[in-house]
Amino acid sequence: MKAYTISKYGKQPLTLSELPIPVPTDTQVLVKINAASVNPIDLKRKHGDLRTIMATEFPLTLGHDFAGEVIQTGSDVHRFKVGDRVFGKLPDDHIGSFAEYVTVEAVNIARIPAELSDVQAAAIPLVGLTAYQALHNYLNVQPGQRVYIPAGSGGLGSLAIPIAAVLGAEVTTTASPKSVDRLKALGATTVVDYHQPNFLTQLGTFDAAFDLRGGQELTATFDHVKPGGRIVTVNGFPNRAFLKDQGDYYQLKAPMRFLLKLLSGRLDKKAKQRNIDYRFMLVKSSGAQLAELTDLLTTNHVLPTIDQTFTFDQTQAALDYVASGHATGKVVITQ
Ligand SMILES: NC(=O)c1ccc[n+]([C@@H]2O[C@H](COP(=O)([O-])OP(=O)(O)OC[C@H]3O[C@@H](n4cnc5c(N)ncnc54)[C@H](OP(=O)(O)O)[C@@H]3O)[C@@H](O)[C@H]2O)c1
Structure with a gap:
């Protein structure tokens, strides 16, 4: 082949x-x-x-x-x-x-x-399972919650927004102006233009954030999530909560654990200080969960x-x- x-x-x-x-x-x-x-x-x-x-x-x-x-x-x-x-x-x-x-x-x-x-x-499958595991399993999004999902216009965001909306969330995302109408049609309530300086100050406060960006944007997100809220990132560094949960495949040697602690320790500390439940996640394969998600999508006419x-x-x-x-x-x- x-x-x-x-x-x-x-x-x-x-x-x-x-x-x-x-x-x-x-x-x-x-x-x-x-x-x-x-x-x-x-x-x-x-x-x-x-x-x-x-x-x-x-x-x-x-x-x-x-x-x-x-x-x-x-x-x-x-x-x-x-x-x-x-x-x-x-x-x-x-x-x-x-x-x-x-x-x-x-x-x-x-x-x-x-x-x-x-x-x-x-x-x-990959973006759907990622969004479902982040929004449903980790953030446990509930109807009426305010959820921040930056970079909504890409492959992942374009499915995460309707999934969060179907779960009942009020979704804020960031995108270029050309994508505003499309993302509102997918279920975003607010779309902020990320090209504007200081766009993060327009965001308000959220119950939960599903970070797709990492870096400075992830760090700044901590200022926009309520104490007692949750942040899951798919683009930051593997952190303590992530490594604790992993099976054999991701068992790391001591020097690598030390390096990751250096890279993610600052955000773990910030999360603790602000009483925010924070974790990195890597999507997991699951046929059963894909079937569950597909039911949710087809029932709600999400493509x-x-x-x-x-x-x-x-x-x-x-x-x-x-x-x-x-x-x-x-x-x-x-x-
Ligand atoms: N850990 C995991 O399990 C996991 C799983 C899935 C995905 N991911 C990660 O999640 C990230 C997103 O994935 P994806 O499939 O959505 O990627 P993608 O389709 O390549 O995303 C492209 C989109 O990002 C937008 N964008 C670029 N810079 C932006 C910024 N500064 N602010 C807001 N939007 C911006 C672009 O909009 P413009 O053209 O308008 O700039 C474009 O529409 C990737 O890094 C991916 O590796 C991780």
Whole structure:
């Protein structure tokens, strides 16, 4: 099969490789991929930005999200059969959806509802699960709460806003002026132009924040969340609460723990001083949760926002477009 791979970290173009079609284990299915979406984490994995917390064996096929058709099932798989339309987010230690086929644990996939195309389905798993785990599991967003979600116009924000709105939150986001109408239509109450100087002072106070930005913007967010409130970031440094929760895959050696403590200790301290529950999170794969989320989306007529589609042989161009940092919604590769 054809697959887009890297054999070392760096900014070099992807290699189009010929690989054997993988064979599913007893608990896996083999999926023929019809669509795969691109996420900034594909670039982070490619550049080696996550090497401290994610081990990589080369050659590595990139790609986390997929939608496709079950071609073969392992002997212990009873919930899916050949021909089922399925989608999912591949786990961090078994990625590779920029390929014609992929094997995946059956527990990490869900059926695609009839009302979603393969392109729409491929646009949901990683950003949908991230938004759902952040807003529902960690922030426990309740109806009427004021929630801050910066950078609402990208792939993640464009699904996080409607999910937060469906959970009953009053959502404030930041974006360029061109995206204001679209983000209000998705459910944002207030859209602040992040190009204005001191835009953070216009924000007011929130019950919770789902940070997509990290850096200075994350630090400043602490001044806008009430005592007793919560902040979850997907773009800061792994912090104490995150490391405490992790399983074997993310067990870090002592020097690395020390480094991360240096990088995240300041915000942990700030959170403690202000009585804010603060954590970094990395999205987890889950077919059951993807099915739960998809029910929520379809019941409330929420669709993912698709910015552009690219063909499989344009995979590098799709990655370059996401690397520009200006995608307005999801970028999907079709086969
Ligand atoms: N930890 C995790 O599990 C996890 C999971 C998912 C995503 N993430 C991270 O979350 C971040 C967002 O992901 P994404 O898929 O939404 O990325 P994306 O689609 O590439 O985001 C692009 C969008 O960001 C907007 N933007 C750029 N600079 C901004 C700023 N200073 N303020 C407000 N908006 C700004 C751009 O709008 P303009 O063009 O108008 O500037 C563009 O629409 C990424 O860093 C990603 O790696 C982490």
